[in-house]
Amino acid sequence: MQCTECERLMLGKGGVPPSPGQAADYAAHLADCADCRRLHADLATVFKTWKSDTEQIAVPDAVAAWRQLRPALQSPPARVRHRLAPLFWIGAPLAAAAALALVIYRPALPSASEAAMPVRAEFVEAGNPSASTMVYVDKASGWLVVWAADTSSNGKG
């Protein structure tokens, strides 16, 4: 067995375990080759150190850890509740309705012409031809007065 072949088997290259024949040749080569024997000893030391180190590491119990983690994953995350949220959801529709009402029912501000003569009598005809008619709007009350005074009556004061 050559040193390269011995080294390949030593490092496990190829991923295939040595056959019984190869293992015997390997052992014979180590007995004859000081370099390979030194490399073998170094590797054995490295593996021994690695094994002792890994044994000292405490690996957590995966099952116990999963039992602790699982409920936390299943419960929904707590929703952040805003103090003003109810005010918004009630206030927003009301504000929209108020704005709509303002558009529809906006105060009837009379224009100059409307304010001048919204109250009037366009036409007055008394049943008594001799009656005198008059129309006026009382400024204080806004009442419209349509009067047809019979000349025979004592009339208004």
Add this chain to the structure above:
Amino acid sequence: MKTTRLLLGLLVFAGLLLPAGAAENTHLRAILVVASNDRGPSDKRLAAYEPTLRNILRFESYRFIGEGSTSLAVPAKGSLSLGQGHRLEVETEEADRRTVHLRVSWFDGDRVLMRTVISQRPGVPAVLGGPARGNGEVYAVIVVGR
């Protein structure tokens, strides 16, 4: 969220319906009174009107004779019976939130006392009057449209 949308939709729907409904009908009330230069007791049925009647007509007392009311579409015709054979025949010509336009004919039986076309503010009365009743008394009709 669905409830909010539903509520908002209903408000919008109601907002669109109400003004349309309000513009379609005019409610009219008419009160027949006799105005006199003689002092007399006040009638509770005229309590809301008598102070203004005194200010603008200057009669000493007012007696309630009768009243009628009706709700009319616009345009439409109607009649209000006021008592003692008096009636108003009314035709609504136009009505909005600012003004009520009425064509009014006032009858005493078959006799016409007055014909007029008036525009009045909703809720603000108009007074038609002047026909003599005798003894210095005159008839007047308070007309309130809404």
